[in-house]
Amino acid sequence: GQQVMQIPQYQHVQEGEDFTTYCNSSTTLSNIQWYKQRPGGHPVFLIQLVKSGEVKKQKRLTFQFGEAKKNSSLHITATQTTDVGTYFCRNAGGTSYGKLTFGQGTILTVHP
Amino acid sequence: NAGVTQTPKFQVLKTGQSMTLQCAQDMNHEYMSWYRQDPGMGLRLIHYSVGAGITDQGEVPNGYNVSRSTTEDFPLRLLSAAPSQTSVYFCASIETGGGKAFFGQGTRLTVV
Numbered sequence: 436g437q438q439v440m441q442i443p444q445y446q447h448v449q450e451g452e453d454f455t456t457y458c459n460s461s462t463t464l465s466n467i468q469w470y471k472q473r474p475g476g477h478p479v480f481l482i483q484l485v486k487s488g489e490v491k492k493q494k495r496l497t498f499q500f501g502e503a504k505k506n507s508s509l510h511i512t513a514t515q516t517t518d519v520g521t522y523f524c525r526n527a528g529g530t531s532y533g534k535l536t537f538g539q540g541t542i543l544t545v546h547p
Numbered sequence: 548n549a550g551v552t553q554t555p556k557f558q559v560l561k562t563g564q565s566m567t568l569q570c571a572q573d574m575n576h577e578y579m580s581w582y583r584q585d586p587g588m589g590l591r592l593i594h595y596s597v598g599a600g601i602t603d604q605g606e607v608p609n610g611y612n613v614s615r616s617t618t619e620d621f622p623l624r625l626l627s628a629a630p631s632q633t634s635v636y637f638c639a640s641i642e643t644g645g646g647k648a649f650f651g652q653g654t655r656l657t658v659v
Contacts, residue, residue, distance in 0.1 A: 444587070468647065477637055477650040478590070523590065527646035535646065536606065537582075539589035 439464070439526050441538030449546050454511040456541035458524030467500060467507040468527040472540070473520045481509075483527060514545045549573050553638045553651025560628040560658045568623040568654050570638030578641035579621040580605070580648075581613065583634040590637065596621055628658045 440459045448454050458467060466485040470478040482491055484500035484507060491498045495518075497510045511518055521540040554569045572579065580595040592605030596615040610632060612624040625632060638651040 441589075466646070470648070477653050478648070479650070480647050483647065525648070535580075535641075536592055537590040539587075 439538045445542050447544045448514050451513050454514050456509050456522050458507045458538050460505050463504045464526050466527050468525045469509050470523045471520050516545050519545050551640045551649050551651040558656050564628050566625050570621045571619050572640035576640040577643050580639045581623045582637045585634050630658045633658045
């Protein structure tokens with residue numbers, strides 16, 4: 436599967452601050468998925484983006500897919516302590532779904 | 548609907564011992580994968596399967612074997628455990644077509 440690079444690896448914010456993580460690929464992606472893993476938990480699917488320039492919102496979370504379909508971002512407005520965890524992006528396109536790999540993830544810490 | 552059931556949740560092995568991590572899904576997904584997660588390394592793909600009787604290697608397959616005799620089950624075998632295999636292991640079942648991944652609860656393995 437196509438590799439995706441995720442930045443930053445770590446992010447520490449004060450509660451109420453915004454947070455953004457980026458997912459980048461050197462090649463065009465078919466679609467991108469985002470997952471959240473709470474500390475001690477397992478990754479849970481958040482959303483999938485398919486179209487060029489697509490923007491989707493889930494409450495305080497905004498997901499974007501770049502126009503060239505080579506990058507994506509997850510933005511959290513006014514972070515809360517419940518946002519703590521690791522956020523992963525995943526290239527979900529192609530025909531070999533089982534082999535698809537994840538980005539390294541961004542570990543978000545929110546200080547109250 | 549149980550989704551993905553992964554057992555055991557915790558395991559301690561001595562170097563050289565063998566064991567099998569069990570993974571079962573009840574969603575009739577063709578694609579299943581095994582990942583290991585280490586601090587700062589994200590999710591690394593060990594082995595994957597695109598259907599019963601078909602398996603292939605991922606990024607870090609050495610020291611692990613898999614088989615897929617049925618659609619439901621995808622066990623991961625550690626042949627001769629080594630301390631480097633201390634990790635958290637996740638099994639994932641991937642939705643056909645959409646590619647959405649459903650994860651098991653994880654197995655925390657310590658090799659001493």
